[in-house]
Amino acid sequence: MVFRQLITLVASFVLASSAYPADQDKPHSMSSGWQKSLASRQISTGAIFDAQGTLWLAQVQDGHVWVSHSADQGLTFSTTVMVNPQAEAVAASGETRPKILLAKNGNIYVSWTQSLETPYAGNIRFSRSIDGGKSFSAPITVNNNLDPITHRFEAMGINKRGQIYLAWLDKRDAVQAKSKGEEYSGIAIYYAMSDDEGQIFHTNIKVADHTCECCRVAMAIDTTDTPVIVWRHIFGKNVRDHGLARLDGLPRSTKEAVPQRVTFENWQVEACPHHGPSLSISGGVYHLAWFNHGTERSGLFYAHSANAGKTFSTPLAVGDSAHQAGHAAVLSSGKNVYLAWKEFDGETTTIKTMYSKNAGDTWNAVKTVAETHDVSDHPQLIAGKEQVYLSWSTQQEGYRLIPLQENKP
């Protein structure tokens, strides 16, 4: 009797296991796995201080972006406010974090990348609060091409005039070229601007063709109130160095849509590096941190430019290349420049920082400011009223706001 039961059991298990390959024909099985993976690691956080010194965070959980604030440097937080009422797959890991910006009039602007069912596909989403963070507007999609293709890795900036800029990587031209049977390396970079406090964004404008597909875009506002973006570009056939463009609104013909090349490591690779740059501008000086693995140089680098990116200082190697130094953040304020980056020594992930008082000409000693032993967000640097902080989210410790105390200007 028992033996019979066993046979039945064995038979049902065998049947259950052989049923598996039959699922292969289902078109949706690919996307469901993709969606599931999005839910796994969502620690990436966007942070900013307002003029009163209150910290504001944008975080992601269960398909929603949540905004909270803290008046005591992250010791205690307000209740969180949901930004998007309808859950969606919000990208929040690695190179992608939700962005949060504050306008002078108290408006709060939030942007994120929504992942679609098709791999690599996404939409650039935007929402605002005009009541000090009590409620948020229904999210809008900023990309005006709505095909299920890449519109991802958005960067957001706001200038003194209150104009909001979003720049992102966009596959529409690559898709169009391929449908005509033409070659098209990489994808493109687009932007859109809102000059009515985020109610509507003007039409999408292409900045350049042939960008790398999977590295974050960096944006900073220059002294003339113009946003400047830097991203990993494909130069020539396959050299993945960095390009810079000013979003000055001037119309460009297709031929002119070629960025200014600002790094020259000559990384010839047909790969996704997942490692984008960081940019900060103050006192007319552009400060740039980036990673490259080229024939000229390899590792993490910093350089500055006093002529709006036409030429940069000799790249300074940053961090320990034997410890995977990478994912740097740069923040400048007047002549003070701060760098934070990630290292891993085989056991421990650390955030290292260094500081310059003279616009990046010389640097103090490297300091270790935080560590963890599991997955972590890339570091973000934010300026408070009196000092600069590391904003860092980790699986084990949660969110941490760490003052760079000895780096006080």
Add this chain to the structure above:
Amino acid sequence: MKWLFAIVLLLGMYVAHATQQTQPLKHGSFKEIVTAHAGKPFIVALWSVSCTHCSVDLEIFKQLAEKYAEIDLVLISTDSPEQEETIQLLLAKYRLGPTEIKRKGKIESWVFADSYTERLHFEIDSQWYGELPRTYFYDASGKSSAVSGVLDAVNTEKWVLSQK
């Protein structure tokens, strides 16, 4: 009755193992992979279902696996175990699934199964920064050379021939 539960549990584990054709790559797994292949040349291919360039390499491996029955292939996806279905779909498409081809050499599929991805990266290679695809060619003495980005089919075949 207790022993019946035990058998059911064991069977469950067996079936889970048989269904989960991709093995979980955890802390220490990579060292074990290299040890298991010691004394024989093999290729380690790091890839992801979300990597736009990786399918080119999978096509190269498909042809290589068909042409050279003895070469061992270790395919490591940097996705997560939840993406097993997608991983298997893609491997089946390139005839790199575990039962696709009758051949002498092994084709193994692994997937990142440790949230601490920095440590997995480091254990594979302290000089690998996560770019994909990334491929390692291990010779019989255990020495390896690395290639970032899409492989060159001709050079890859040359390497296989040089290991004979």
